[in-house]
Amino acid sequence: MDIVTVLVTVLSTVVTVAVAVGSAAYWLGSRLTKMDSRLTEMEARIEKNIERLSERLERLTNAINGVGESIVEYLGLKGVLNQGEVNYLRSEIMRLTSIATNPLTAEEKKRLLELVNKDDLTLEEAEELHNLARKFYEEYIGKTPDAFKVLLYAAAMRGITYRKYGALRKQPNQPPT
Numbered sequence: 001m002d003i004v005t006v007l008v009t010v011l012s013t014v015v016t017v018a019v020a021v022g023s024a025a026y027w028l029g030s031r032l033t034k035m036d037s038r039l040t041e042m043e044a045r046i047e048k049n050i051e052r053l054s055e056r057l058e059r060l061t062n063a064i065n066g067v068g069e070s071i072v073e074y075l076g077l078k079g080v081l082n083q084g085e086v087n088y089l090r091s092e093i094m095r096l097t098s099i100a101t102n103p104l105t106a107e108e109k110k111r112l113l114e115l116v117n118k119d120d121l122t123l124e125e126a127e128e129l130h131n132l133a134r135k136f137y138e139e140y141i142g143k144t145p146d147a148f149k150v151l152l153y154a155a156a157m158r159g160i161t162y163r164k165y166g167a168l169r170k171q172p173n174q175p176p177t
Helices: 003-078 083-099 106-117 123-140 147-165
Strands: none
Touching: 003 147, 083 106, 083 147, 106 123, 123 147
């Protein structure tokens, strides 16, 4: 065999291998592109499902907390809660507000503590306490589950105050809790 034949044979073999590798790379690249596209779609669907699940869990949490708040308020309204139970919740509020940062303005925090330290609230003060406690709760429930105690105390005091004055629980212009 002469050198030209050997070179042609080697060259044709190299070209055949290069075409085969190129075809395999092209096929593999298209498969990887399709897989990437499918994974991106799956990721988007998973994120959407997680977002919907998170919203549903938040609604469920709010419903459960609302029931707890209503129960405590009802117990206060019926006179079932004793002063020791109320004082326990009061001390928890003092502890939480001392470590909390920025859930309320300085004036709101001062007012919340004034209302917490007051044993005999008016209907307006009970509502104000509840509104401040709700604001505190909404800001801090993600940071500490104890934030719920502030809302429970406000609910208890609102129930106790409504019982004392024989008032209806809801006023017509009052937003739902």
